Each structure stands twice: as C-alpha cells, then as structure tokens.
Amino acid sequence: MTRTTIRIGAAALGILLAVAACHQDELFRPYPNGPLDPMFTRYVSMGNSITAGWQSDGINDSTQLQSYAVLLARQAQTPFFVPLMARPGCRPPYTNIYARTRVTLPGQPASTDTTCALRALQAVPPPYINNTAVPSAEVLDGTTNFGTGTNANVLTSFFLGTLTQTQMMMKVDPTFVTVWLGNNDVLGAATSSTNAGDSTRITDTLTFASEYRAVLDSIGRTSAQGGVLIGVANVTLIPYFSKGSKFYKVKAGTDSIAGPDSASRRFPANFLVTPSCAPPHGDSVLVPFPSGAAVLAFARANPSITVGVNCDSIVHIQPSELVKLQLTVAAYNRVISAEASARGYAYFDPNALFTALPAGSIPTFPNVISTTAPFPAAVTTPFGAFFSLDGVHPTAVSHKLVANALIGVINAQYGSHLPAIP
Amino acid sequence: MRRFAFMLFAGVPSVLAAQGFAVSEHNTCTMGRAGAAAASPCADGSAIYFSPAGLAGLAGKHLSFGSTFIAASGSFTEEFTLQQTKLDNPLITVPAGYATYAVSPKLTVGIGAYAPYGLETKWPVAGFAGRFLGYNTKIHSIYIQPTAGYQVNNWLKVGVGWAYITSKLELHQRVDLSTQQAIPGVSFAQLGIQTGTDFADASLNATGNGFAVNFGAIIKVNDRLSIGGHWLTRKTIKYDGDAAFKQIATNLTLPPNNPLGLPAGTPVDALVLPQFVSGGALSNGPVHTTITLPPQGSIGFAYRIQDNWTLMADYQTIIWGWFATVKIDFDNPATPDVTLVPHNKDTHAVRLGTEYRHSDKLTVRAGYLYHTSASPSDFVTPLLPENDRNEFTGGASYRISPRIVGEVAYQYIKQNDRRGEVLPGAGNTGVYTFHAHLFGAGVALTF
Numbered sequence: 001m002t003r004t005t006i007r008i009g010a011a012a013l014g015i016l017l018a019v020a021a022c023h024q025d026e027l028f029r030p031y032p033n034g035p036l037d038p039m040f041t042r043y044v045s046m047g048n049s050i051t052a053g054w055q056s057d058g059i060n061d062s063t064q065l066q067s068y069a070v071l072l073a074r075q076a077q078t079p080f081f082v083p084l085m086a087r088p089g090c091r092p093p094y095t096n097i098y099a100r101t102r103v104t105l106p107g108q109p110a111s112t113d114t115t116c117a118l119r120a121l122q123a124v125p126p127p128y129i130n131n132t133a134v135p136s137a138e139v140l141d142g143t144t145n146f147g148t149g150t151n152a153n154v155l156t157s158f159f160l161g162t163l164t165q166t167q168m169m170m171k172v173d174p175t176f177v178t179v180w181l182g183n184n185d186v187l188g189a190a191t192s193s194t195n196a197g198d199s200t201r202i203t204d205t206l207t208f209a210s211e212y213r214a215v216l217d218s219i220g221r222t223s224a225q226g227g228v229l230i231g232v233a234n235v236t237l238i239p240y241f242s243k244g245s246k247f248y249k250v251k252a253g254t255d256s257i258a259g260p261d262s263a264s265r266r267f268p269a270n271f272l273v274t275p276s277c278a279p280p281h282g283d284s285v286l287v288p289f290p291s292g293a294a295v296l297a298f299a300r301a302n303p304s305i306t307v308g309v310n311c312d313s314i315v316h317i318q319p320s321e322l323v324k325l326q327l328t329v330a331a332y333n334r335v336i337s338a339e340a341s342a343r344g345y346a347y348f349d350p351n352a353l354f355t356a357l358p359a360g361s362i363p364t365f366p367n368v369i370s371t372t373a374p375f376p377a378a379v380t381t382p383f384g385a386f387f388s389l390d391g392v393h394p395t396a397v398s399h400k401l402v403a404n405a406l407i408g409v410i411n412a413q414y415g416s417h418l419p420a421i422p
Numbered sequence: 423m424r425r426f427a428f429m430l431f432a433g434v435p436s437v438l439a440a441q442g443f444a445v446s447e448h449n450t451c452t453m454g455r456a457g458a459a460a461a462s463p464c465a466d467g468s469a470i471y472f473s474p475a476g477l478a479g480l481a482g483k484h485l486s487f488g489s490t491f492i493a494a495s496g497s498f499t500e501e502f503t504l505q506q507t508k509l510d511n512p513l514i515t516v517p518a519g520y521a522t523y524a525v526s527p528k529l530t531v532g533i534g535a536y537a538p539y540g541l542e543t544k545w546p547v548a549g550f551a552g553r554f555l556g557y558n559t560k561i562h563s564i565y566i567q568p569t570a571g572y573q574v575n576n577w578l579k580v581g582v583g584w585a586y587i588t589s590k591l592e593l594h595q596r597v598d599l600s601t602q603q604a605i606p607g608v609s610f611a612q613l614g615i616q617t618g619t620d621f622a623d624a625s626l627n628a629t630g631n632g633f634a635v636n637f638g639a640i641i642k643v644n645d646r647l648s649i650g651g652h653w654l655t656r657k658t659i660k661y662d663g664d665a666a667f668k669q670i671a672t673n674l675t676l677p678p679n680n681p682l683g684l685p686a687g688t689p690v691d692a693l694v695l696p697q698f699v700s701g702g703a704l705s706n707g708p709v710h711t712t713i714t715l716p717p718q719g720s721i722g723f724a725y726r727i728q729d730n731w732t733l734m735a736d737y738q739t740i741i742w743g744w745f746a747t748v749k750i751d752f753d754n755p756a757t758p759d760v761t762l763v764p765h766n767k768d769t770h771a772v773r774l775g776t777e778y779r780h781s782d783k784l785t786v787r788a789g790y791l792y793h794t795s796a797s798p799s800d801f802v803t804p805l806l807p808e809n810d811r812n813e814f815t816g817g818a819s820y821r822i823s824p825r826i827v828g829e830v831a832y833q834y835i836k837q838n839d840r841r842g843e844v845l846p847g848a849g850n851t852g853v854y855t856f857h858a859h860l861f862g863a864g865v866a867l868t869f
Contacts, residue, residue, distance in 0.1 A: 023810065023838055025839050026841075027852065028850075029502070079503065083614070118608060119611060119612045119613065119614055123848065123849070125600070125611065125617035128616065129616070145678065146686065146687070152678045152679060152686075153678075156679070157613060157614045157681055158614040159614060160616075161674065162674040162676060162677060
C-alpha cells in the first residue's frame with residue numbers, strides 16, 4: 001500500500017514537473033552567432049566625413065548606413081551604433097549639384113544649404129556611439145572640442161553630445177578600432193574657395209604627428225586588441241579637381257569631355273581658357289569644380305555671358321601648392337604607417353586602392369549638364385560611380401570597396417576570417 | 423518634464439504584481455511544505471493567513487513567530503552590448519507572528535501579523551542601464567489580522583479575519599537627461615545628448631493603510647481527506663508621501679556651434695538647474711497615489727496517507743486583473759500627473775506538499791510549487807524582473823520541550839529567464855535571470 005502510494009505520488013509529481021516545463025527566454029542579438037571574432041566584440045570607428053558617411057555634400061540616416069565602417073561592422077557581425085540623422089539630413093545631400101537641389105521630404109519646403117534635421121530617435125536608444133566620426137574633423141578634433149584650430153560643429157553635438165571622439169571611444173571601451181583621420185588637415189587647404197591649395201591651412205607634419213599620437217595613446221588605454229590605421233587620402237586625386245591642361249586641350253579642340261552630343265563634348269564660345277592652362281604648366285594646376293566645371297555649366301546656360309578659367313588664379317591649386325599637398329600627404333602617411341608598426345596595428349593605404357581602379361573609373365572631368373541634349377549622367381553621376389555628387393566624398397560603391405579592402409588587411413594582420421562583401 | 427514624471431512611477435505596478443515576490447512564506451512550518459495549507463494548516467496559528475477556518479479546534483494557547491531570510495541573486499544581460507549587471511540585493515528579512523486562544527472547544531480566536539506583499543529590489547547604480555526605471559525599490563505591506571475560527575459541526579469549520587494593512591512604498595531612480603525636452607517638442611537626445619546621461623536622482627516615499635477581510639472554510643470529508651480554502655479580499659490603498667529630487671552633476675559643457683545656439687563652454691548643469699528650484703518640475707513636493715492590492719485565494723486538499731504521513735495540494739490565484747489603473751498625483755502643478763495602465767495578468771500557482779511525522783519530536787516536510795507571473799511581456803522592468811517560477815522546499819520541526827517546537831525550512835526559487843526592458847520605451851533589450859535561496863526559522867509555543 002505504502003510503496004504503491006509512493007510510486008503514484010512520484011509519478012504525479014513527475015507529470016506536474018513536466019507540465020511546468022521551463023520556458024527560458026534567450027538573448028535576441030542582432031547577430032545571433034556574432035561577433036565572428038571576439039576581437040570585434042566592440043568596434044569603434046574614428047574619423048571624419050568619409051567615415052561618418054557624408055555623401056553629396058550632406059548626410060542623413062541613409063548615407064550614414066553606407067559608410068565602410070557600418071559595412072565592416074556588419075561583416076564582423078558586431079552591434080554598431082550610429083548617430084543617425086533624421087531625413088532629409090543635416091545638411092541634406094544633393095540631388096543635383098548643378099541645380100543645387102537637395103533631398104527634400106514630401107510636403108516640406110525645399111531643403112537648402114542650411115537645412116538641418118535633428119538626430120533620429122532610434123527604436124533602441126544607442127547606449128553609446130560606435131561610429132564616432134564627425135565631418136570636418138581634423139586630427140586635433142579627435143581629442144578636443146575647444147580652442148584654436150578646432151572644428152567642432154553642429155554635427156559634433158548631434159553625434160557625440162558634448163564629448164570628443166576619443167571620449168566617446170573610451171566610453172565604448174572598444175576591442176577593435178579603425179582610425180581614418182587626417183584628410184581634413186590637408187583637404188581644407190585644397191578645397192579653399194578663396195585660395196585652393198592655401199599652404200597656411202595645412203597642419204604641419206610635426207603637429208600632425210603629435211596630435212595623431214594623442215589619439216592613439218587614448219586608444220591604448222582601452223581594451224582594444226587590434227585596429228587599422230588608414231592613411232590620408234591624396235586629395236589631389238579626387239574628381240572635384242580637373243587639370244588646367246584638360247581645360248586648355250578641350251578648348252583647343254585636341255581633347256573632349258563627356259556629353260550626349262558633339263556640342264556637349266566641347267566648350268561653348270563664351271567659355272574661355274587662358275594660355276596659362278597649357279601644358280606643361282597646366283598639368284600641375286588643379287581647377288576646383290566650382291571654378292571650373294560649374295562655371296562651364298553656367299556658360300552653357302547663359303550664352304550671352306562670357307566666363308572662363310584662368311590657371312594663374314589663386315582659386316586654383318598652383319603647381320607649387322600641389323607639390324606641397326602631395327608631400328604633406330606622403331609625410332602624414334609615413335607617420336601613420338610608422339605608428340601602426342610601432343603599436344601593432346594594421347596600416348591601410350587608400351590611395352593604392354583608388355589608383356588601382358581601371359582607367360576612366362574616376363573621370364578626369366565631371367559630367368557637365370548639357371543644354372543641347374538630355375544628359376542624365378550629369379545629374380546622377382557627375383563624378384562617376386566612385387564619388388558622390390560633391391566630387392569629394394565616396395559613394396556607396398567606394399565604401400564597399402574600402403570595406404572589402406579593410407577586411408583583407410584585417411584578416412591578413414590578425415588571422416581573422418571576416419567574409420568579404422559580395 | 424512630462425516624460426520624467428512618467429518614468430518615475432512606471433515600475434510601481436510591476437512591483438506589486440509579483441506573485442513570486444509577493445511573499446508567501448509567512449510561516450516556517452508551512453514554508454517547508456511549499457505553502458500547501460488550505461485544507462490543513464500548521465497547528466501554530468498560521469492559519470490566520472493560510473486558512474482562517476483552521477483556527478477552529480486549535481486547543482489551548484499558541485504563539486509562533488519566525489522569519490524568512492531571502493538571499494536573491496539575479497542579473498540582466500543587455501543583448502547588444504552583452505554587458506551583464508548583477509542584482510545587488512541585501513539579505514531580506516520577512517518576519518511573521520501569530521497568537522491564538524481557544525475560547526471554547528468550538529471557537530478559537532487569534533491575531534497575526536504577516537507581510538503578503540513585500541519586496542526589495544536593488545541594482546547597482548553605476549553602469550546599469552535600468553537605473554532610469556528604478557535601481558532600488560522597497561515595498562512593505564504588513565497585515566495585522568484579528569481572526570476567529572468556529573467549528574460548526576463535526577465536518578465543517580469556518581473562519582474569518584479582519585486585516586488592518588499598513589503599507590510603505592519607497593522608490594529610487596535616476597533621470598536621464600537625453601529623455602528630457604530641451605525645447606518644446608525636441609528632446610536632448612535629438613540634439614545629441616547620449617542615452618544614459620544622469621542629471622537627477624529621484625526618490626519617492628509614501629505610506630498608506632486600509633482594511634481587508636480574510637475568510638475560509640474547511641470540510642472534513644472523512645478521517646483521511648479534508649478540503650479547504652480561503653479568500654483574502656482586495657483593498658485599494660491611498661498612499662501619501664513626498665517626491666524628492668537631487669541634481670546630479672553631468673559636468674558636460676556645450677561645444678562650439680551647438681544646436682542650442684548657446685555659447686561654447688555653457689555648462690549643461692546650469693541649463694537644467696531651474697528645474698530643481700522651487701516651482702520647477704523637479705522640485706520636491708507631496709505626491710499621492712492609490713494602488714489596489716488585489717484579492718487572492720486558495721483551495722486545496724489534505725490526504726492522510728498514514729497516521730503520520732499527509733499529502734497536501736493547493737491551487738492559488740491572485741487576481742491581478744483588478745490592478746488596472748494607477749494615477750500619480752503631484753501637488754506641484756509644474757509636474758504633470760500620470761495615469762498608468764499596467765495590463766497585469768491574473769496569476770496561478772500549484773503547491774504540492776507533504777509532511778511526515780518521524781517521531782513525537784521530529785516532523786519533516788517537503789514540497790514543490792509552480793506559479794505564473796503577473797507582468798505582461800511588455801512590462802518586465804528592473805523593479806521586478808518577474809517570470810514563471812519553479813520552487814522546491816524542505817523543512818523540519820523539532821520538539822525541544824513539551825511546549826516548545828523549533829522550526830526550520832529551506833526554499834529554492836528558480837525563475838525562468840525572461841526578456842525585459844531597461845530603457846524606457848525601448849522594448850525588451852535583454853534577459854533577466856533570477857534565483858533565490860530562502861531560509862526560514864521559527865519557534866512555536868504551546869501553553
């Protein structure tokens with residue numbers, strides 16, 4: 001009797017326990033099997049406009065997510081918080097550089113150069129920011145928002161609150177870091193609207209090295225197990241600039257530009273080019289888009305007004321300035337490469353990537369709006385497939401290119417197995 | 423600052439909605455048998471809570487008192503960052519005591535003090551994302567219940583008690599600057615202030631009282647089988663207290679060209695300071711609220727397998743559906759009142775217990791219980807990261823002298839892991855774990 005009762009009781013208890021079987025909730029990670037490598041548990045990207053995702057002279061939550069840093073994080077399968085800007089953006093990217101129209105929300109007034117939307121309220125508020133890059137940031141801005149020579153702007157506040165890039169980076173305590181700083185230390189000089197190539201706006205190499213080391217020293221105080229230091233881009237290679245000699249040859253009829261018809265492949269009569277643009281001098285004069293191709297578009301739209309390009313003007317990069325810019329980029333990259341070696345980081349030279357592109361990938365002259373025939377390329381790809389509508393910042397295609405190149409560098413340096421983006 | 427006011431009290435309903443933290447361990451003897459006592463409560467006066475009819479027939483005078491010591495452990499793991507924060511609970515003590523007197527062979531009266539709704543949840547402030555929902559919550563609801571049990575005939579006992587409730591609520595939380603409005607319609611988060619920027623510490627202390635009725639009956643089917651149950655009525659308690667706010671220095675300064683258009687170097691702390699002065703939305707002041715302590719009851723049976731061996735089983739429910747609306751009323755007109763709709767669910771528990779009298783001196787007990795949770799999946803917060811639980815118990819009584827019995831019990835609680843929230847409005851972004859060891863000790867005196 002007793003034994004039977006015990007058995008019945010035990011059976012009943014067993015059934016009840018089975019009925020009450022546990023239902024355990026589990027973490028619902030954005031990447032259930034990630035990160036692919038523990039080194040990517042927390043990834044931080046520091047940088048400037050390129051890393052932030054600035055395209056077509058603007059930024060919003062669409063362009064930000066096309067950044068190489070976001071793509072790299074995806075391939076590493078690591079959570080990556082980006083300070084997304086609500087659309088249309090701050091400022092909204094161009095939709096047509098010649099008409100100077102920008103992304104505009106339906107029913108809203110047309111966006112302008114001063115339009116600035118707010119930070120987007122994300123479903124999951126970012127506990128921190130992984131992409132700390134801020135447009136216009138020079139190396140100095142990596143460590144301070146205040147003082148002479150700093151470039152804190154409205155996006156510094158929108159992205160980082162009151163913090164600096166290094167402060168936010170240290171808040172994340174990353175396990176992996178990429179740093180692409182330094183472009184603006186020479187780009188500001190190259191793209192000056194009043195004196196392109198202005199050498200006084202270049203950060204001298206010793207100062208650059210000191211400021212760059214300060215950023216790296218901050219990284220050294222975190223849990224970072226690895227990183228990639230990305231060299232400064234050769235700003236003279238971007239399609240924002242065209243050689244003075246190109247203008248001269250097209251005007252002389254020995255060369256042409258892209259266009260839908262023969263008239264569009266030539267310069268109109270009211271667009272003049274001075275003899276100072278002739279080779280060989282003109283080969284070393286870089287004409288910025290606003291002073292060159294944009295003026296050509298103006299001439300086509302206004303045949304009664306004579307305009308042109310004078311290669312002796314200070315609005316263009318002069319040969320001596322070009323040399324200075326190129327030497328500076330080379331010097332910066334020697335510093336970066338040496339620091340990478342000394343600190344055990346990988347080094348990546350972006351210039352090699354872009355110079356290896358097939359000929360014609362980066363146009364020697366922008367696609368200029370035509371008044372004689374439809375020319376959609378002037379609106380959609382005035383600077384080709386690799387550079388966005390401002391001629392300076394890479395497109396999504398280029399970001400993918402950079403991300404895949406970085407993946408190769410990382411895998412080679414650290415023995416990881418991050419997959420390339422198809 | 424409307425958002426702040428919401429967050430200050432967002433967790434209160436969940437605190438009270440806990441079946442697991444709604445303490446059922448009001449007696450060491452009963453704890454050893456997993457709380458199964460509706461048809462056959464322990465003969466030490468604890469029937470005052472577990473089944474008032476059980477007082478009937480309890481001869482002589484009885485005095486019992488004891489305490490349950492709760493050592494709780496838990497954690498929250500954030501699924502994006504994998505940051506794990508561990509519960510920082512102290513050892514919680516829940517005392518209870520009962521006294522009875524047999525007026526006649528049929529009528530026994532008594533009085534008991536117990537705490538059916540008690541909680542302390544404490545998380546570390548530093549680094550825990552949920553501190554903006556609550557980092558330290560305490561609730562003490564003590565029921566003091568005079569009770570009478572009457573033997574109607576040889577098969578029916580009835581009992582009824584009238585409980586005076588005194589309740590205290592204490593809540594602490596941080597306030598996140600990023601969720602506050604910088605200018606009308608624009609939050610600091612939209613200007614770039616990072617999530618998790620502490621700028622105020624808020625606390626609420628309030629007390630209230632009320633009355634409830636606890637009644638029940640036990641039917642003796644035959645010499646071996648009894649069936650019993652009880653019902654503790656709901657009570658809506660009005661709490662009066664104070665809300666206090668203390669500014670936390672952010673030490674942030676606005677950079678140049680900030681979207682507020684203020685000069686570079688402007689301290690953020692100076693910007694928010696007016697909120698804390700008299701008349702500001704975060705100035706100290708009285709606060710009032712009402713909370714319904716829901717009804718609960720149980721029904722069960724006791725079957726005497728042998729003269730010295732009894733098997734018991736109870737079904738218990740708490741009608742948390744009554745807990746529908748909570749209005750928080752600030753006296754300060756600058757702080758908007760808040761109305762919450764917690765959407766809690768009724769809870770259900772199955773308790774299985776057994777008691778074996780090994781000798782005149784020694785009795786041993788064991789039990790198992792399972793219960794569901796009150797919190798819906800969209801309201802699992804740091805204040806009470808609750809879920810269904812499996813619990814295992816054991817206990818023993820030892821007669822030290824003819825008048826004195828010593829009681830000990832142990833209970834292990836294993837709560838199922840549950841996804842929950844730590845950031846207001848962000849949904850469930852991680853997993854809470856919880857388990858606890860409970861130790862009971864008590865003494866029962868017979869005169």
